[in-house]
Amino acid sequence: MPPCANLPAYLSEEILLHPENRDFPPFDLVRLLGTVFKPTQGCRVCILTDFDEPAGLIKDFNFLQQPGFPVQKKAHEAFYQGLKNGAMKSLGMSGGEMFAYKTTHGSNLDLEDEVWDTNGKQLSLDADIYQKYDLILCISTFSATAPLTAKAKEFGFRGATLHGLNDIILGSGLAVDYEDVSKDAEKLRLALTKADDIEIDFALEDGRVLTAWLGLGGQEAQKSHGLCQGEKPDIANLPAGEVYFVPKDARGHFPMKYEDGTLGVLTVENRNIIKSELISGNQATIDAHNARLADDPMTGTLGELGFGTQVLPVSGADIQDEKVLGTCHLATGRDDHLGGDIVPDMFKKHENSTHDDILFAPHKTPNFNIKQVRMKRGNQREVLIENFRPARYLMDALAGNGGC
Template sequence: MILDPNERRFPPFKLTRLLTTCFGKGNGEKVCVLIDLPNPADIEDFKFLDDETLSIQNYGHEVFYKGFKAGALAEMNWTGGEIYAYKETGGSNLDMEDECYDPEGHQLSLDRDIYPNYDIILTVSTFSATAPLTAKCKEFGFRGATLHGLNQIILDSGLAVDYDAVSEDAEKLRLGLTQADRFEIDFQVEGKIYTLILHTNGQEAQKSHGLCPPGKPDVANLPAGEVYFVPESAEGVFPFKYDESTIGLLHVKDGKIYKSQFVYGDYAEIEAHNARLADDPMTGAIGELGFGTQVLPFSGRDIQDEKILGTIHVATGRDDHLGGNITPDLFKEHKNASHDDVLYAPHKTPEIRLPEARMIKDGKTEVLIRHYKPAEFMLRLLEAELPVEA
């Protein structure tokens, strides 16, 4: 079903403002749109538009592909504007199959026909493609953005903001958190407190800020707005919400989850998780700690909600796209080599309280977050002026 333009809109001026801010003033760059489909051949004659379950891909067609055809390309001084489909990977940040299709029904190759021939690649998908595209951009030299889970709330808010301002706020928080020794996060479930400790050992903090200027192959994750680390080790216990009825406690040592402990709900979920951990221990590797930096409405999609100030996310799995050493070849099976964010936010995990998150740096402890709200330290960082050299 084609999206109703009266209900699902992203004005052309917002599209050009977003892309010009993220990628810089155009200079004839060639751009394309990638979407994922259960059957990528269904892009032929845009058959997928009749499937109401493919709303994300519909946005890729309506907002980006049709927006380019309606004049955005010329306004930005870009060329191209084609759209292609690849097979849905089935998991977050899993490597993509090489086969893809165009609307004329031609079977193509991402490595042969797409990556070498485009300067900017925008991927609107169900599952995040940030990790595989980050690897491919370094190999082929393109820039791009991943926009998985797109919905109207994200279009109206997370993609409608000034990314120069987003980048500035992310840098303020990055400078305040960088080179921390460790982070301690307290979680409360069923009246009991559990603590996860993540060691960063003076590591430079990184930021997802939405800017991908010319001159360097890179892939932005949009909406953006977070400061993140690749922990060198971790230990402790933290809760995990399997579904609306099941909570488990994940036990961590030496940087990996090694078991899940039942709290309430469906015990079979806990057993299944423990079986996966036993079969492939790398699925429990802690690959990221992230802090949101933006003031945004909750969208119901982690891609935006993890960027909201006061939220925290801990990711498991591969982290090579973030500068870490957990690569897909370390997993027992390809399907296990995902990067999965575990988001803690009041709307998503109301059963899990977040009494406090702390940073230990240079022998000093700073409280960052209390009850899903930024503490005074983080607010002071945001109010400060950036150093001139930043």
């Protein structure tokens, strides 16, 4: 693809091929929070994190003396200390306390109300946190975007979820200018909005090509762009940089790589995964998934189709890696935080009411390729992605009206 003259350096052909070579400014907590949460003057801020045994580990920051807890330690180092060592003063904020709740062990599961402060005192999220803080930063093991979005609407706060935080994310996905991220996300949102449907072709190593069709019904595309400005209650998911839809229908097949490396083919009908079949690996993993689908069919409902909009290095954490331009992801389960109709009460068991992303990216799924992603919008037909690379249509959109 010839270079696009109207594109910034971070969208050049060379950087698209090797995003690890992109130059990022140093992480700056004042710049990040000041951009994301403008205005910050007069806001009271706190940090939430999670442990299996929060009472003992958060007391006197005991977790800092224990092995493990990399996300929580990074939250303390980059955010807690950063706030206390000048960021709060620079931004006109107060507070800066750190609290811990019990780990949910599932993506976007509702949080228990009990929370503990660094004196070891038990408090209530509803009564002592959500009502008393203007900005809440949740830096945790599992995503809390869905439950915090619901609580933000109920109690009126703003915040951000940053699960899986690590050094790569701090040095790249949280070091960027979120005004630029927002602009790029809006360009791609406009390029995709009101799509009738999306088709994705997956090429497997054995030569098969699987196709998944997702009916979108001409809905407005939404964006996760990192800005949570003004007074309106809202939760930003950071790192941000995504355009997404809530599918109205879906059918076909797509591959799935399970946590143990097992590969399966999933069959989708009427927006629901109805079965998994083994490609390679552990048949017991496939059997367990099929048993879960049979026991609680809502766990197989597709609740999201998302496209990354940023040029970022692989971080090893899906929170960043699903935001990379040229990747796409599906998600099963609850989607009420995305404006969808799948809520926790629809699941047979509380622990099943998760929102689980299925990311398709070269580092994550090297056993199969995104051969092509296509969009239909009225009479318009466009190729969006080929071989995990943004196609000309998306690059033209990023370049602006002049195209490439």
